[in-house]
Amino acid sequence: MAMTDPLDNGRFGNFGGMFVPETLIPACQELEKAFREAWGSEEFRNKLSALLKDYAGRPSPITECERISDELGYKVLLKREDLNHTGSHKINNVLGQALLAKRMGKSRLVAETGAGQHGVATATAAALFGMDCVVYMGEVDIERQKLNVFRMRLLGAEVRPALSGSRTLKDAINEAMRDWVATVEESHYCLGSVMGPHPYPWMVREFHRVIGLEAYSQCQDILGSTPDVVTACVGGGSNALGIFSGFVDTDAELVGVEPAGGAAVARGIPGVVHGSLSYLLQDEWGQVLEAESISAGLDYPGIGPEHAHLAETGRARYEKVNDKEVVDAFQLLARTEGIIPALEPAHALAWMSREREYLSGKTVLLNLSGRGDKDAIQMMEVLG
Amino acid sequence: MTFRDEGIEDTLLQTIAAGRKCLVPYITGGFDGYLEAISAAAEAGADAIEIGIPFSDPVMDGPTIQAANDIALSSGVTPLQIINEVASLDVDIPLAVMTYYNVVYRFGLERFAANLSEAKISGVILPDLPLIEANSWKNAADTENREAILFAAPTTTQEHLKKVCEETRGFVYAVGLLGITGARKELAESAKIIASRCKEITEKPVLVGVGIGTPDQAAEVSKVSDGCIVGSALVQKLLDGGGAEAVGQLVSEFRSALDND
Numbered sequence A: 001m002a003m004t005d006p007l008d009n010g011r012f013g014n015f016g017g018m019f020v021p022e023t024l025i026p027a028c029q030e031l032e033k034a035f036r037e038a039w040g041s042e043e044f045r046n047k048l049s050a051l052l053k054d055y056a057g058r059p060s061p062i063t064e065c066e067r068i069s070d071e072l073g074y075k076v077l078l079k080r081e082d083l084n085h086t087g088s089h090k091i092n093n094v095l096g097q098a099l100l101a102k103r104m105g106k107s108r109l110v111a112e113t114g115a116g117q118h119g120v121a122t123a124t125a126a127a128l129f130g131m132d133c134v135v136y137m138g139e140v141d142i143e144r145q146k147l148n149v150f151r152m153r154l155l156g157a158e159v160r161p162a163l164s165g166s167r168t169l170k171d172a173i174n175e176a177m178r179d180w181v182a183t184v185e186e187s188h189y190c191l192g193s194v195m196g197p198h199p200y201p202w203m204v205r206e207f208h209r210v211i212g213l214e215a216y217s218q219c220q221d222i223l224g225s226t227p228d229v230v231t232a233c234v235g236g237g238s239n240a241l242g243i244f245s246g247f248v249d250t251d252a253e254l255v256g257v258e259p260a261g262g263a264a265v266a267r268g269i270p271g272v273v274h275g276s277l278s279y280l281l282q283d284e285w286g287q288v289l290e291a292e293s294i295s296a297g298l299d300y301p302g303i304g305p306e307h308a309h310l311a312e313t314g315r316a317r318y319e320k321v322n323d324k325e326v327v328d329a330f331q332l333l334a335r336t337e338g339i340i341p342a343l344e345p346a347h348a349l350a351w352m353s354r355e356r357e358y359l360s361g362k363t364v365l366l367n368l369s370g371r372g373d374k375d376a377i378q379m380m381e382v383l384g
Numbered sequence B: 001m002t003f004r005d006e007g008i009e010d011t012l013l014q015t016i017a018a019g020r021k022c023l024v025p026y027i028t029g030g031f032d033g034y035l036e037a038i039s040a041a042a043e044a045g046a047d048a049i050e051i052g053i054p055f056s057d058p059v060m061d062g063p064t065i066q067a068a069n070d071i072a073l074s075s076g077v078t079p080l081q082i083i084n085e086v087a088s089l090d091v092d093i094p095l096a097v098m099t100y101y102n103v104v105y106r107f108g109l110e111r112f113a114a115n116l117s118e119a120k121i122s123g124v125i126l127p128d129l130p131l132i133e134a135n136s137w138k139n140a141a142d143t144e145n146r147e148a149i150l151f152a153a154p155t156t157t158q159e160h161l162k163k164v165c166e167e168t169r170g171f172v173y174a175v176g177l178l179g180i181t182g183a184r185k186e187l188a189e190s191a192k193i194i195a196s197r198c199k200e201i202t203e204k205p206v207l208v209g210v211g212i213g214t215p216d217q218a219a220e221v222s223k224v225s226d227g228c229i230v231g232s233a234l235v236q237k238l239l240d241g242g243g244a245e246a247v248g249q250l251v252s253e254f255r256s257a258l259d260n261d
Helices: A022-039 A042-054 A066-072 A090-103 A117-129 A139-144 A146-154 A169-183 A200-223 A238-244 A305-313 A323-337 A343-354 A373-383 B008-017 B034-043 B063-074 B079-087 B101-107 B109-118 B135-143 B158-167 B189-201 B215-221 B232-239 B243-260
Strands: A015-019 A062-065 A075-080 A108-113 A132-138 A158-162 A187-189 A229-233 A253-259 A270-273 A275-279 A316-321 A363-368 B022-028 B049-052 B095-098 B123-125 B147-152 B172-175 B206-209 B227-230
Touching (some): A015 A305, A022 A042, A022 A090, A022 A200, A022 B147, A042 A090, A062 A066, A062 A200, A062 A323, A066 A323, A075 A200, A090 A108, A090 A117, A090 A187, A090 A200, A108 A117, A117 A132, A132 A169, A139 A158, A146 A158, A158 A169, A169 A187, A200 A363, A229 A238, A238 A253, A238 A305, A238 A363, A270 B101, A275 A305, A305 A316, A316 A323, A323 A343, A323 A373, A343 A373, B008 B147, B022 B034, B022 B063, B022 B206, B022 B232, B022 B243, B034 B049, B034 B232, B063 B232, B101 B109, B109 B135, B135 B147, B172 B189, B189 B206, B189 B215, B227 B232, B227 B243
Parallel strands (some): A108 A187, A132 A158, A229 A253, A229 A363, B022 B049, B022 B227, B049 B095, B095 B123, B123 B147, B147 B172
Antiparallel strands (some): A015 A275, A062 A075
């Protein structure tokens, strides 16, 4: 199977759709049309490629890691999305959406953020394109990611706290959607992951496809073949779909790693929130539960609908790790490779570290989706 | 047969035929004293009542309804409990529930419709279930003869508006402004425009909701529409501790404004 366009009703298999208030339906449809046109336009593609190269620093390298390979007992490759401008893969999607918003004549970007990486990336793109920018962030996350809040403000964005519900990422999304309902004529909602109503899960994956395309050809150069396993952390799941898209048509095993306190796929209950039908943490009455994770970026109770589809069809599998394993993996990479990872990709590394026996003799490609500077203060407290 | 069994659409059409405007108050289900508030609203002249079933992520709701929603949820109330409590309520006007799609989806579409049928709750309003995604739910609702009430928004295209007006049952829920629920100082221009666009193409009742916070605004918009839905202004009375009495008082003020105009 390939990761292709969604069906006409915005579905990946049984998942996805456009579950938004009637007010937003024309905006979603207009966005779908505009994206389809732009994505088919050589001019748009060239503009975006130039931005990714000259502004964001693409292509990101792949690093062959000798010391951690020795430590784990199998060959480890890292796709270095941490080296992108703003420090994570998020910039790929944001530059794409900002360019598209500008093409659609929108003057204002609205975004949600959890760890703050997507907020910083959106604020960056807004500054670059001279657009207004409002970022919603859960009050709890504002407290634990102060540095990113300051970065967003420095970049000219307004950071508004989400004060209702669990006051984390899911509530920031609610606030962003409420803003969009009220300002839909001038605003583009710059959603940060492969979730939300159609066309977002598809569009955001396409903007991250560059990760997989680069990684596939880099692996051909380095290995002369594809890796045995491709792994990435999954909250909403954008970096994972980005790298999976390069290997879904190969024999590589695809493994998404969720935090144990989230694990929407592992629990396997379908539900509808934030515009799409997917797996969702919820109680027996359909009330959405709060995900719990050491990493604010994975603190999301759902998962992108295409991941639900990949899980249901068995093309990808989804594993979970606990916070303790993540903290160990975070330190392991720092000490063996001189790379401080973000807590999010440290989840995938934690799974790799736990599964040494299974992975023995294999080649594993990990999408290192972001750098750990933003987590330094939090980890200083955890590690004492 | 009582009015409560008669269905929202038929009841409202009778009100309209009698030359009156329709008033549909909204009350947050599960909030302390909500059953008394429903009764008070009915006695004060409501034509039908919309009862909110709280959901964890109410994206169409503003701060007032969110606050009542959070309080009700933290009391541990469940959707089934609200349905059962409303079932035994002695109110002789048609009732609707308003909630979000995941509550219905998790409950099971058929089972939810059947439970409403047993509870003599006629209508269902799901603001995050647009017409293009509503087929399964509409079928389940039709099977139990429940009224799936659909939304017309200021942004809705003319072609789509026709479909909404054809497919909705109960009434057309015309969204008065670009935005979420909550009282506003002024009636939005868009309220009369969407009402008039709907009235031009349908014989079904057209009620405007979202942004109708005062009796004057209700009277003003109802010059064009067949009436209105009033939510946040009433829920604020509950949040302020005014209870059923304050709700009844405000509903009767809306009633007078609609009747005298």
